[in-house]
Amino acid sequence: xxxxxxxxxxxxxxxxxxxxxxxxxxxxxxxxxxxxxxxxxxxxxxxxxxxxxxxxxxxxxxxxxxxxxxxxxxxxxxxxxxxxxxxxxxxxxxxxxxxxxxxxxxxxxxxxxxxxxxxxxxxxxxxxxxxxxxxxxxxxxxxxxxxxxxxxxxxxxxxxxxxxxxxxxxxxxxxxxxxxxxxxxxxxxxxxxxxxxxxxxxxxxxxxxxxxxxxxxxxxxxxxxxxxxxxxxxxxxxxxxxxxxxxxxxxxxxxxxxxxxxxxxxxxxxxxxxxxxxxxxxxxxxxxxxxxxxxxxxxxxxxxxxxxxxxxxxxxxxxxxxxxxxxxxxxxxxxxxxx
Amino acid sequence: xxxxxxxxxxxxxxxxxxxxxxxxxxxxxxxxxxxxxxxxxxxxxxxxxxxxxxxxxxxxxxxxxxxxxxxxxxxxxxxxxxxxxxxxxxxxxxxxxxxxxxxxxxxxxxxxxxxxxxxxxxxxxxxxxxxxxxxxxxxxxxxxxxxxxxxxxxxxxxxxxxxxxxxxxxxxxxxxxxxxxxxxxxxxxxxxxxxxxxxxxxxxxxxxxxxxxxxxxxxxxxxxxxxxxxxxxxxxxxxxxxxxxxxxxxxxxxxxxxxxxxxxxxxxx
Numbered sequence: 001x002x003x004x005x006x007x008x009x010x011x012x013x014x015x016x017x018x019x020x021x022x023x024x025x026x027x028x029x030x031x032x033x034x035x036x037x038x039x040x041x042x043x044x045x046x047x048x049x050x051x052x053x054x055x056x057x058x059x060x061x062x063x064x065x066x067x068x069x070x071x072x073x074x075x076x077x078x079x080x081x082x083x084x085x086x087x088x089x090x091x092x093x094x095x096x097x098x099x100x101x102x103x104x105x106x107x108x109x110x111x112x113x114x115x116x117x118x119x120x121x122x123x124x125x126x127x128x129x130x131x132x133x134x135x136x137x138x139x140x141x142x143x144x145x146x147x148x149x150x151x152x153x154x155x156x157x158x159x160x161x162x163x164x165x166x167x168x169x170x171x172x173x174x175x176x177x178x179x180x181x182x183x184x185x186x187x188x189x190x191x192x193x194x195x196x197x198x199x200x201x202x203x204x205x206x207x208x209x210x211x212x213x214x215x216x217x218x219x220x221x222x223x224x225x226x227x228x229x230x231x232x233x234x235x236x237x238x239x240x241x242x243x244x245x246x247x248x249x250x251x252x253x254x255x256x257x258x259x260x261x262x263x264x265x266x267x268x269x270x271x272x273x274x275x276x277x278x279x280x281x282x283x284x285x286x287x288x289x290x291x292x293x294x295x296x297x298x299x300x301x302x303x304x305x306x307x308x309x310x311x312x313x314x315x316x317x318x319x320x321x322x323x324x325x326x327x328x329x330x331x332x333x334x335x336x337x338x339x
Numbered sequence: 340x341x342x343x344x345x346x347x348x349x350x351x352x353x354x355x356x357x358x359x360x361x362x363x364x365x366x367x368x369x370x371x372x373x374x375x376x377x378x379x380x381x382x383x384x385x386x387x388x389x390x391x392x393x394x395x396x397x398x399x400x401x402x403x404x405x406x407x408x409x410x411x412x413x414x415x416x417x418x419x420x421x422x423x424x425x426x427x428x429x430x431x432x433x434x435x436x437x438x439x440x441x442x443x444x445x446x447x448x449x450x451x452x453x454x455x456x457x458x459x460x461x462x463x464x465x466x467x468x469x470x471x472x473x474x475x476x477x478x479x480x481x482x483x484x485x486x487x488x489x490x491x492x493x494x495x496x497x498x499x500x501x502x503x504x505x506x507x508x509x510x511x512x513x514x515x516x517x518x519x520x521x522x523x524x525x526x527x528x529x530x531x532x533x534x535x536x537x538x539x540x541x542x543x544x545x546x547x548x549x550x551x552x553x554x555x556x557x558x559x560x561x562x563x564x565x566x567x568x569x570x571x572x573x574x575x576x577x578x579x580x581x582x583x584x585x586x587x588x589x590x591x592x593x594x595x596x597x598x599x600x601x602x603x604x605x606x607x608x
Contacts, residue, residue, distance in 0.1 A: 052500050073506040085501040089519040099505040146505070156504075 001186055002062045002153040003028040004049060009058030011044050011210075018044040020210040021058070026188060031180050033189045033201030037233070041210035042190045043158055049188055050156050051075050062153065073102075078147035079156040082163055084139040086131040092142045093118075093127040099150040117149045120179070137168045144176070148183065155180075155187040161196060173199060194234050198222070206230045228258050228333040231326055237263045237288055237299045243330060246294065249273060253327055257336065260326035263288065263301040272317040280310040291316055367576035374572045388577035395574075396562050397550060398581060405555040406585075408473045409536040415478040416532045417525055423479070424487025425513045429499065439488070446481045450541070458545050472546040473554065477536060483528045490524040491517060530593050537586050555582050 004026040011019040019041040026032045034042040047053040049060055051072035059068045067075055078099070086095050094101075096117055100110045118124045121141045131139060140160060147155060157176075161169045177200055180187055191197055197204045198218040206213040206221065206229075214226040225231035232238045244250045244257035253259055268289075275291035275298060287310070289300040300318060327336040358379075365379040367388055373381050392398055426432075427439050457476055466472040494517055502512045518525065543557040553561070559582045562568050563575040 047500075050504060052503065072503045073508070077504060079501065079504040081497045081501060083495065083497050085495065085497040087498065087502070087516055087520075098502075102506040102511065146501075150505075 001028050005061040007059045009055045012056045017210050022212050029184045031187045031202045033197040033204045035197040035204050036207035040207040042207050046190045076152050077154045078152035080143050080147050080160040082159040084143045088131050092129050096145040096149050113149050117145045121145050136164050155185050157189040228328040231260050240298050256330045258328040258330045261320050263299040265321040265324035266300045266318050269317050269319045272319040275316050277312050277314045367580045371573045388573040391574050392578045401553050401555040401558040409533050411474045412477040412536045413529050413533045416480045416483045419479045420483030421487045423484045428488045428491040442481050461546050467546050468549045526593050
């Protein structure tokens with residue numbers, strides 16, 4: 001196990017910045033999640049930590065050791081990929097055994113470790129199968145097995161669950177959390193899925209265009225977003241962001257402001273701001289309303305309506321919970337004041 | 340009806356293609372006076388011509404020489420060309436594309452043009468009448484490099500990354516991961532290289548004079564054209580058959596393997 005320090009790392013591909021001057025400390029045993037939309041540089045930073053890319057500028061430390069120029073094989077890391085990346089010609093057993101064989105471990109030790117790993121992941125009966133005979137979930141379990149079998153100092157996960165179907169994703173998410181609790185190995189996890197980030201991460205680092213936006217515990221970041229991007233990226237459905245100058249009822253917040261409010265902090269009332277229903281989604285006992293207000297669509301999450309009331313064009317009156325309003329500078333997106 | 344006509348046409352086409360081979364095979368087994376018959380049938384089949392070939396020239400030695408030369412070159416081409424193909428497709432370095440263009444360019448030059456300088460080089464090295472002269476110039480093939488490069492380019496990058504993280508060096512990645520998943524490319528390059536080397540006459544004729552180093556096609560050509568066959572067509576055909584049989588057998592074995600491996604490579608993209 002080891003802590004990781006990323007120090008002023010910049011990575012350029014040609015003239016394009018994939019990562020811009022990023023610094024971050026990951027504590028020993030911590031589960032850190034990099035979260036951001038595609039193309040935000042989160043995978044690049046993971047690959048830099050793993051040694052698959054070299055940074056254009058900056059250093060990477062494992063503990064006190066500068067590993068910036070170390071090859072992946074000298075870093076004792078393990079990585080789980082989105083596309084599983086199992087070796088097609090090897091059975092599940094030999095896939096898991098592969099890193100140990102490369103490390104020159106004895107056959108008996110390899111067998112013992114592979115069996116222990118398979119036991120932990122519940123894949124003992126799959127060991128004789130080849131990757132093409134495995135389903136997505138099974139493949140990803142084998143890939144996780146290949147990663148944990150070597151007892152690495154650092155785990156890297158590159159969107160490992162994005163190729164799985166929704167149900168399996170939830171299940172694997174729980175398993176990954178369980179494995180981390182059991183092994184307590186420092187983990188860096190990259191995802192664009194905020195639910196994965198919120199549930200798995202002890203801390204999350206939100207990235208945009210290669211720039212680190214905010215780092216913190218999931219709920220801290222959710223409740224106290226540093227800027228409009230972080231605010232709108234975390235939370236489902238996303239936070240409503242309204243330009244203050246466009247709406248008279250928001251004028252009290254000042255002209256050059258973005259007013260943010262989460263869909264669950266808007267209530268449907270008898271009299272208030274008038275809106276028209278554009279569309280509605282009924283998800284079990286929750287209803288998400290898309291309400292037209294001028295040119296804007298305001299998302300509202302509610303439980304108190306009947307599906308029969310949800311005809312497009314219906315008038316709805318809404319009220320913002322003023323205590324839950326976030327204010328951002330309309331030019332920079334930086335937070336001005338939080339509720 | 341249409342179908343019947345179609346099959347008849349196919350049959351005729353097949354006969355046109357196959358007849359020369361059948362004729363050659365049977366003619367090599369017929370007595371000399373029956374050689375000129377068009378019919379492949381005869382009542383007097385015998386291995387007489389073959390026995391004559393064995394008696395007159397050291398064809399077994401030539402066969403072994405050819406086997407040594409062709410196998411060495413094939414193994415070497417597989418190892419080195421795949422290494423270069425890997426580097427050109429998977430490693431980033433300055434001048435990579437330029438090197439590839441130069442390699443492609445060498446494919447455009449007919450062998451006859453480089454024949455003389457290469458021969459001079461062999462003489463200067465003192466390699467005439469040696470196995471080196473037959474093997475070394477063919478150890479790397481531009482065609483092999485081209486084919487491996489294209490094939491490896493399609494190999495999933497994340498599997499290579501996984502191998503790197505698992506502790507593989509570039510050699511490990513190539514021989515432990517890419518090779519086992521590139522059987523079709525290996526078999527294709529292997530068969531083509533082996534056949535080309537096996538059938539090569541010009542180069543051995545230039546660098547080899549001692550009978551003990553002669554390859555099979557060289558010996559057969561010298562035998563049939565050079566007068567030792569005493570213009571006996573049956574004997575000439577028998578020697579040509581002996582030259583062709585190993586390559587046909589090898590081709591048949593690997594052809595099956597080739598098709599099988601094409602159908603069974605399970606790389607999921």
